Amino acid sequence: MLTIKNLQAKIGEKPILNGIDLQVNAGEVHAIMGPNGSGKSTLASVLAGREEYEVTDGEIMYLGKNLLAFEPEERAGEGIFLAFQYPVEIPGVSTVNFMKTALNKVREYRGEPTLDAVAFLQLMKEKMKLVEIDQSLLSRSLNEGFSGGEKKRNEIFQMAMLQPKLAILDETDSGLDIDALRIVANGVNKLRTKYNATIVVTHYQRLLDYIVPDFVHVLYKGRIVKSGGKELAKELEAKGYDWIKNEVTVA
Amino acid sequence: MESTITTQDLTKEIISNLSFEDTAPYSAYRKKALDAFHKTGLPDKKNEEYRFTPITAVLEKKINWNLENSESKISSITPFLINELDAYVIVLVNGKFSKEFSKLNQVEPGIKIKTLGEAWSTEKNLVEKHIDQLINCNNDPFASLNSALWQEGIFIHVDEAIKIKKSVLILHINDASASQIISHTKALVIIEREAELSLIEKSSSTGEENIFHTFSEELVIQENALLNYVKIQHDEGNLYQVATSAIRQSDNSKLNTFTLTLNGKLIRNNFNIVIDGENCESHFYGLYLLNGNTLADNHTVVDHTRPNSYSNELYKGVMDENSKAIFNGKIYVRPHAQKTNAFQSNRNILLTDTATINTKPQLEIWADDVKCSHGCTTGQLDEEALFYLRSRGISQATAKAMLLYAFAAETLEPIRDEVLKTYLDNLISERLHKNF
Numbered sequence: 001m002l003t004i005k006n007l008q009a010k011i012g013e014k015p016i017l018n019g020i021d022l023q024v025n026a027g028e029v030h031a032i033m034g035p036n037g038s039g040k041s042t043l044a045s046v047l048a049g050r051e052e053y054e055v056t057d058g059e060i061m062y063l064g065k066n067l068l069a070f071e072p073e074e075r076a077g078e079g080i081f082l083a084f085q086y087p088v089e090i091p092g093v094s095t096v097n098f099m100k101t102a103l104n105k106v107r108e109y110r111g112e113p114t115l116d117a118v119a120f121l122q123l124m125k126e127k128m129k130l131v132e133i134d135q136s137l138l139s140r141s142l143n144e145g146f147s148g149g150e151k152k153r154n155e156i157f158q159m160a161m162l163q164p165k166l167a168i169l170d171e172t173d174s175g176l177d178i179d180a181l182r183i184v185a186n187g188v189n190k191l192r193t194k195y196n197a198t199i200v201v202t203h204y205q206r207l208l209d210y211i212v213p214d215f216v217h218v219l220y221k222g223r224i225v226k227s228g229g230k231e232l233a234k235e236l237e238a239k240g241y242d243w244i245k246n247e248v249t250v251a
Numbered sequence: 252m253e254s255t256i257t258t259q260d261l262t263k264e265i266i267s268n269l270s271f272e273d274t275a276p277y278s279a280y281r282k283k284a285l286d287a288f289h290k291t292g293l294p295d296k297k298n299e300e301y302r303f304t305p306i307t308a309v310l311e312k313k314i315n316w317n318l319e320n321s322e323s324k325i326s327s328i329t330p331f332l333i334n335e336l337d338a339y340v341i342v343l344v345n346g347k348f349s350k351e352f353s354k355l356n357q358v359e360p361g362i363k364i365k366t367l368g369e370a371w372s373t374e375k376n377l378v379e380k381h382i383d384q385l386i387n388c389n390n391d392p393f394a395s396l397n398s399a400l401w402q403e404g405i406f407i408h409v410d411e412a413i414k415i416k417k418s419v420l421i422l423h424i425n426d427a428s429a430s431q432i433i434s435h436t437k438a439l440v441i442i443e444r445e446a447e448l449s450l451i452e453k454s455s456s457t458g459e460e461n462i463f464h465t466f467s468e469e470l471v472i473q474e475n476a477l478l479n480y481v482k483i484q485h486d487e488g489n490l491y492q493v494a495t496s497a498i499r500q501s502d503n504s505k506l507n508t509f510t511l512t513l514n515g516k517l518i519r520n521n522f523n524i525v526i527d528g529e530n531c532e533s534h535f536y537g538l539y540l541l542n543g544n545t546l547a548d549n550h551t552v553v554d555h556t557r558p559n560s561y562s563n564e565l566y567k568g569v570m571d572e573n574s575k576a577i578f579n580g581k582i583y584v585r586p587h588a589q590k591t592n593a594f595q596s597n598r599n600i601l602l603t604d605t606a607t608i609n610t611k612p613q614l615e616i617w618a619d620d621v622k623c624s625h626g627c628t629t630g631q632l633d634e635e636a637l638f639y640l641r642s643r644g645i646s647q648a649t650a651k652a653m654l655l656y657a658f659a660a661e662t663l664e665p666i667r668d669e670v671l672k673t674y675l676d677n678l679i680s681e682r683l684h685k686n687f
Binding site: 048049050051071072073075076077081082084087088090091092093098101102103105106109141158162 | 633635636638639640641642643644645646647649650653654656657658660661
């Protein structure tokens with residue numbers, strides 16, 4: 001589904017990604033771990049098309065297409081979804097209206113008929129259950145005054161509505177208590193099929209108890225320095241990131 | 252303040268072209284205003300109140316004071332009306348009352364709507380008690396010019412404890428398709444105790460020639476009365492306008508205002524509210540959405556003279572292309588106005604490098620037990636919010652329109668009438684290209 005080759009990116013004059021190689025297939029869950037400042041969120045942002053990052057080398061092929069040629073909104077249409085680490089508060093834009101606009105734009109892009117108000121509300125009710133999100137929250141302005149947990153649940157709700165092929169969860173566990181974490185993780189798990197893939201970007205192993213990865217990659221100084229199965233995450237939890245850093249330095 | 256030679260010459264030129272009917276009951280008022288105008292003269296560059304609005308220079312260049320207005324050839328006012336709004340309509344075309352276009356049949360009991368000239372004979376005492384009182388002719392040259400030269404005036408009076416169901420719409424149409432138009436119009440509105448009125452004032456113009464329009468309005472809100480007041484400036488023509496609204500609130504009265512400025516070459520709004528009563532409430536909102544070379548200048552004054560009142564002012568603007576906006580908001584809290592709550596906010600978004608805003612909030616407080624705040628912000632669209640919306644499949648243009656609309660629509664909050672609100676909402680959506 002996704003093939004990243006020698007991806008290099010910088011912000012301003014500062015290089016952050018220094019040659020990433022990654023292969024993600026349909027049905028897989030990949031965890032990207034690493035210490036702070038290793039480039040995890042940058043990778044997520046580059047995949048979603050954030051414009052502050054300049055790709056200086058390498059390529060990203062997604063379903064046989066050059067992902068880097070697409071605008072952020074086209075990527076959403078193509079099935080890419082980024083759950084934000086810090087979802088943006090947008091006063092004056094109601095969550096429901098926003099969701100309806102987004103969903104119909106994405107459906108238009110995919111050549112599917114747009115939904116009328118009735119069909120939309122029906123779908124919304126169904127997906128709301130999935131992430132245990134309350135109706136009253138959705139009638140409010142987008143993320144405005146939402147708690148940390150509510151914001152993350154809203155991200156997963158949007159993901160459920162837009163039905164992406166490749167979901168990227170950027171530090172979705174940050175700011176969540178254990179109950180909220182479980183609800184969010186349950187939502188993600190229910191959305192897993194053999195046709196879609198998930199990239200979980202996280203600093204801690206905790207989230208991976210709930211969203212169990214098939215592969216774990218350790219990012220350090222803008223490169224993937226170690227890959228393994230889910231047991232790698234446990235090892236990192238026990239030993240910290242220092243042994244990886246040492247290993248890299250020694251090599 | 253000394254006028255420049257040009258300003259003096261222009262002032263003289265305007266005055267020399269006047270002719271008064273000496274017999275009219277109001278000629279004494281005109282002469283007084285003219286004297287005041289003579290003293291102040293047109294504002295020059297050194298006039299702080301017109302520092303960013305070069306109106307004198309523009310008038311000198313654009314307006315020929317020797318030309319007579321032409322008759323309008325418009326055959327219908329339908330395009331200028333507000334769809335589905337049930338209202339008494341007063342139409343002024345090129346500065347003259349149009350009986351033909353006005354809709355004043357079967358006016359409900361308790362409200363009088365007539366020309367100011369007529370009211371001056373039928374309601375002489377009431378008119379003379381209030382006219383040119385709230386408008387300070389010694390202070391603003393365009394207010395004195397208007398009081399000296401007004402061609403037509405409107406008088407609206409609502410009796411005690413009468414709640415007027417329909418809105419009243421004052422429609423200013425300036426038709427410069429045949430020649431340049433100069434019009435000076437005036438209104439006096441008195442809402443007696445416990446009465447309620449919704450007043451809408453709309454300025455529309457057509458034609459290719461230049462238009463200079465002054466409009467001055469005095470609104471008196473007596474005890475326990477309510478005024479909902481909306482001003483819509485949506486002019487297609489080459490309009491240079493100075494609109495002055497002066498409002499006085501008495502005890503326990505309520506005021507909701509909204510001013511929407513969309514078009515015109517140069518628009519100057521002077522909006523002054525004197526809160527001359529206790530337990531008053533004022534919601535004072537404005538929105539300017541500008542493009543092209545439009546210049547819109549909102550000068551507002553909220554003057555708390557008595558204790559225990561509340562005022563909340565919110566003006567917002569979005570400036571595109573080469574447009575220019577000026578906001579100057581003054582709040583005065585006088586020594587006796589203890590326990591005043593007065594808030595003011597001016598927020599602006601600039602969409603291009605060539606659009607400008609000059610904003611100046613001013614707070615002057617003489618009382619010591621008050622809650623007041625003011626502030627202004629100027630910025631661009633929030634890039635982070637834009638990316639968030641785009642990452643959900645919404646195109647850049649739509650995302651931009653959504654964010655601008657959300658920013659702008661907050662100012663519609665004081666509008667109670669749903670038909671009017673929808674109409675205003677559509678004007679805003681259309682201007683911001685919101686088509687989702």
